[in-house]
Amino acid sequence: MNTPKELKYAKTHEWVRFTSETECEVGLSDFAQDALGDLVFVNLPEVDAEAVKDETICDVESVKAVSDVYAPVNGTVSEVNEELLDSPELINNDPYGAWLFRLKDVSGAEDLLDAEAYEKVCAEEEH
Amino acid sequence: MKTLFERSVAGRHCSILPECDVPVRTPEHTRTQPLHLPELSETDISRHYTELAKQTFGVNDGFYPLGSCTMKYNPKVNEQAASLEGFAEVHPLQDHVQGCLEVLATAEKYLCEITGMNAMTFQPAAGAHGELTGLMLIKRYHEKHGNTARTKIIVPDSAHGTNPASSAMCGFTVVNIPSAEDGCVDLDRLREACGEDTAGLMLTNPNTLGIFDKHIREITDIVHEAGGLCYYDGANLNAVMGIARPGDMGFDCIHLNLHKSFSTPHGGGGPGSGPVGCKSFLEAYLPGEKVVFENGEYRWQERGEESIGAVRGFHGNFLVVVKALTYLLTLGREGVPAVAENAVLNANYLKHLLEGTYDVTNKGVCMHEFVLTLEGMKKETGVSAMDIAKALQDYGMHPPTMYFPLNVHEALMVEPTETESKETLDAAAAAFLEIYEKAKADPEAMHHTPLHSPITRPDEVKAARHPVLRYRFDD
Numbered sequence: 001m002n003t004p005k006e007l008k009y010a011k012t013h014e015w016v017r018f019t020s021e022t023e024c025e026v027g028l029s030d031f032a033q034d035a036l037g038d039l040v041f042v043n044l045p046e047v048d049a050e051a052v053k054d055e056t057i058c059d060v061e062s063v064k065a066v067s068d069v070y071a072p073v074n075g076t077v078s079e080v081n082e083e084l085l086d087s088p089e090l091i092n093n094d095p096y097g098a099w100l101f102r103l104k105d106v107s108g109a110e111d112l113l114d115a116e117a118y119e120k121v122c123a124e125e126e127h
Numbered sequence: 128m129k130t131l132f133e134r135s136v137a138g139r140h141c142s143i144l145p146e147c148d149v150p151v152r153t154p155e156h157t158r159t160q161p162l163h164l165p166e167l168s169e170t171d172i173s174r175h176y177t178e179l180a181k182q183t184f185g186v187n188d189g190f191y192p193l194g195s196c197t198m199k200y201n202p203k204v205n206e207q208a209a210s211l212e213g214f215a216e217v218h219p220l221q222d223h224v225q226g227c228l229e230v231l232a233t234a235e236k237y238l239c240e241i242t243g244m245n246a247m248t249f250q251p252a253a254g255a256h257g258e259l260t261g262l263m264l265i266k267r268y269h270e271k272h273g274n275t276a277r278t279k280i281i282v283p284d285s286a287h288g289t290n291p292a293s294s295a296m297c298g299f300t301v302v303n304i305p306s307a308e309d310g311c312v313d314l315d316r317l318r319e320a321c322g323e324d325t326a327g328l329m330l331t332n333p334n335t336l337g338i339f340d341k342h343i344r345e346i347t348d349i350v351h352e353a354g355g356l357c358y359y360d361g362a363n364l365n366a367v368m369g370i371a372r373p374g375d376m377g378f379d380c381i382h383l384n385l386h387k388s389f390s391t392p393h394g395g396g397g398p399g400s401g402p403v404g405c406k407s408f409l410e411a412y413l414p415g416e417k418v419v420f421e422n423g424e425y426r427w428q429e430r431g432e433e434s435i436g437a438v439r440g441f442h443g444n445f446l447v448v449v450k451a452l453t454y455l456l457t458l459g460r461e462g463v464p465a466v467a468e469n470a471v472l473n474a475n476y477l478k479h480l481l482e483g484t485y486d487v488t489n490k491g492v493c494m495h496e497f498v499l500t501l502e503g504m505k506k507e508t509g510v511s512a513m514d515i516a517k518a519l520q521d522y523g524m525h526p527p528t529m530y531f532p533l534n535v536h537e538a539l540m541v542e543p544t545e546t547e548s549k550e551t552l553d554a555a556a557a558a559f560l561e562i563y564e565k566a567k568a569d570p571e572a573m574h575h576t577p578l579h580s581p582i583t584r585p586d587e588v589k590a591a592r593h594p595v596l597r598y599r600f601d602d
Contacts, residue, residue, distance in 0.1 A: 035536075038587075038591075040588060040591035040592045041591070061591075063587050063588055063591060064529075064530040065288075065530055065531070066288075088592065089588075
């Protein structure tokens with residue numbers, strides 16, 4: 001399992017990449033894409049939608065099931081990765097390149113996990 | 128096999144209409160392009176559909192342990208009753224047809240007795256439609272009581288996927304709560320989730336893990352104390368009908384799946400029927416009309432202004448209710464609990480045969496279904512729940528429900544139902560065990576199963592990512 005050190009993570013398996021102090025990209029972790037299996041559909045949020053930490057913001061569908069994606073922080077959606085709409089497999093192929101959406105005015109990032117802590121969460125779920 | 132369009136030969140047809148004996152007039156807006164219709168003889172058409180029929184698999188073909196779907200045998204006597212002229216040839220606009228109204232009134236009475244409810248509507252066409260209808264009752268109740276802040280429906284993670292979907296469809300916000308270690312509702316998490324914004328709880332009991340929640344009265348009490356209502360998803364009623372009643376467990380409204388518990392055809396053989404029952408205090412909100420018996424006859428009565436209005440035309444899938452009532456009358460008061468007992472017995476028997484080999488999530492006694500997890504197998508050999516499910520097809524069985532419930536990894540959910548014999552269960556267990564051995568011995572071969580079904584392994588990922596939804600003509 002690949003867990004880049006420079007990213008932050010939520011327990012609900014989203015990764016967060018800060019591009020400035022108040023802006024970030026959000027995607028699904030390698031662990032998440034592996035557990036979900038082949039993704040076949042991505043339902044992205046709308047631009048300007050409000051992200052509320054720990055609440056559902058969009059969903060993804062794999063061959064197994066539809067799963068919610070939770071907002072790892074508070075913020076406002078500034079951009080969505082429309083490339084994923086036609087090519088959801090990008091999430092499987094390159095989970096840390098395939099960001100789902102970008103957020104601005106980010107807050108509530110204090111509880112995010114670093115790579116090491118997130119790997120522990122994954123190991124517990126694996127047991 | 129070929130599609131009808133691929134079988135088509137230009138100029139071929141079957142003359143089923145007599146020659147037109149009235150003057151032909153051409154309307155102004157006539158289509159100029161020919162219709163793309165397949166051209167076939169009656170022989171072609173008949174063979175095409177017979178070939179399709181041969182490729183289906185239903186309860187009449189073999190064992191069908193699709194968890195939480197209750198694929199029980201559909202007795203032929205039900206069909207016989209539903210095809211009686213007096214039922215089959217009536218039109219819903221015919222006034223007060225006594226026999227038909229009596230069927231609805233009697234079915235309502237019996238199903239209310241089985242569920243502990245006071246009133247029922249037969250309008251909803253199937254389970255999820257029933258869920259939406261039940262939630263609309265809850266919504267209307269809160270509106271009438273000025274509880275405008277009650278916007279949240281609590282749904283445990285072991286719920287059927289339709290529960291959160293129906294809640295969202297009805298305009299509620301879904302609050303998901305995780306199950307406790309024992310697979311039951313986590314009471315502390317439920318208490319935390321309950322509050323002044325709680326509209327209600329949706330619960331399936333026994334749940335999808337085949338566990339009857341031992342805290343059921345406490346659960347409904349917690350929700351009621353918070354001011355919410357309790358909705359019972361009747362999908363798993365087969366495990367408890369005639370023995371325990373949702374009404375006595377503290378539920379305020381429910382839906383039933385006549386096409387599951389009450390032996391009417393299911394899936395492609397439907398249609399379904401999802402009657403919604405409720406306690407007296409919600410009755411005024413029910414949709415459609417109600418059947419009343421006055422001065423020696425049955426008649427329809429409007430429900431009044433508080434009703435949520437019609438959720439479907441006329442009186443729902445009436446003939447399905449005829450079939451379900453036939454089933455109830457065939458079983459009688461002793462037969463209904465015997466169904467539940469045998470459904471639970473069959474599930475436990477099959478579970479017992481498998482649990483020495485497979486990893487079963489329910490350690491103790493299960494209700495009508497149980498869940499296997501192939502997580503260990505997948506880690507060890509790479510063989511997934513999907514592979515096992517596919518392999519079962521080569522044994523003349525329909526696979527169990529896969530990848531559900533969501534809180535179990537690599538899940539296979541098995542529900543044998545009461546209509547299967549010991550011989551069938553023994554044969555199914557033998558198939559499961561043989562597949563297990565094969566998976567350990569030659570994991571690679573498992574990825575290519577089934578070998579003997581009409582199609583083997585479709586590319587499910589490609590099918591989901593790039594579905595071909597219509598036939599494309601050359602021109």
